[in-house]
Amino acid sequence: MATKRAQMMEETRAKLIRAARQAFATKGYAAASMDDITAEAGLTRGALYHNFGGKKGLLQAVVDQIDQEMVTRMLAAQARAASRWDGLLEEGVAYIEMALEPEVQRIMLLDGPAVLGDPSQWPNQNACLQRTAQTIQALIDEGTVKPLDAEAAARLINGAALNAALWIAAADEPRAVLAKAVEAFRQLATGLLKPKGDAG
Amino acid sequence: MATKRAQMMEETRAKLIRAARQAFATKGYAAASMDDITAEAGLTRGALYHNFGGKKGLLQAVVDQIDQEMVTRMLAAQARAASRWDGLLEEGVAYIEMALEPEVQRIMLLDGPAVLGDPSQWPNQNACLQRTAQTIQALIDEGTVKPLDAEAAARLINGAALNAALWIAAADEPRAVLAKAVEAFRQLATGLLKPKGDAG
DNA sequence: GCTGACACATACGTGCTGTATGTCAATACA
DNA sequence: TGTATTGACATACAGCACGTATGTGTCAGC
Known part of the structure; x- marks a missing residue:
């Protein structure tokens, strides 16, 4: 060898x-x-x-590893869903739940952006975000979602999930807050849906 | 004296x-x-x-000052709107635009959370967020918005705006991206609206 | 078997933070 | 009005962590 x-x-x-x-x-x-x-x-x-x-390089390596794990879990969540739209919602919920883990929160959501800069600029190109954008683009193509910029929608959706997660994690009763956040997330996401019978 | x-x-x-x-x-x-x-x-x-x-105390003081300024601008944006719902949207847009400023971005969105922890735990109690929550609660009370947890909705909306801002600021053509982000934000926000003719 | 290269260890200098101590001005009091 | 005391701020010092420069042992190639 x-x-x-x-x-x-x-x-x-x-x-x-x-x-x-x-x-x-x-x-x-x-x-x-x-x-x-x-x-x-x-x-x-x-x-x-x-x-x-150096120290930053090590953080980058850790971030890349966790990012990969998160994508894997998001893919699994989407695969379990009945429809593609449900898949998007499940991805979001999975994201929120992952962000409950202190490891993800501290490294990916707090220190990562502060030290390495905007996540979308990371070498790895933030695989999580790209996943969401692809799913949304597919939903636009199939006519489920309003025709808007997929990347913009993905950023907003992910951002909403992210902040929900930060909120939950800092709460006294994370489980109770999680339920409220997930409910609000599902409702908010319907804003992307195309009204029934629209010409498109 | x-x-x-x-x-x-x-x-x-x-x-x-x-x-x-x-x-x-x-x-x-x-x-x-x-x-x-x-x-x-x-x-x-x-x-x-x-x-x-100490150094953290100084950062806290800076954060508090900027937070106050942001609330002032959000109030002004809301006051200019025709309806309360438009006020919420304008608040969000104002938030996105403020987050374009390097000062706000670096201090409030990156270093602040990383050093001081979750914004909702800050002593000042993050006045921006409270503003949004109050507005949403009023919209729920008047029947414009679905009956969901106002704080949860506020966190999601603010989070969406926040990430949009981070995205815009890192973009090559901020103005073009801003337009896409604002459009997506307006669409997403409609998910909170109560469908017409609903019993509530 | 020797040599070059590479992975890693060790030693040192620099810069920053936090604390402990010193100093001077402003207030309070007689 | 003169003095004592408090408090705002300056200065000196110690500890720690990062980055770099240099040393050392081990593995592939001729």
């Missing part, structure tokens, strides 16, 4: 990402020290700088 | 907030050093710690 070194390197990257994910989620990006992270991974800052170029 | 010292203190607070606002907006919270800020204000870190307790 000509890949022994490459394999080792993948392993160290994985260990660093794992430790960083833990530290960023619990302490936040600013308060998480690179010495602690690398020590937790059984390494030193040398490995970190070699593999990720 | 027993207020000479108090007056001086207000002046120093104002100077520090002004300098901090400038620095936070241009360089971001993390990259803005307290030495630079206080020097710009013609003071030292001693004054800063005495008046605001």
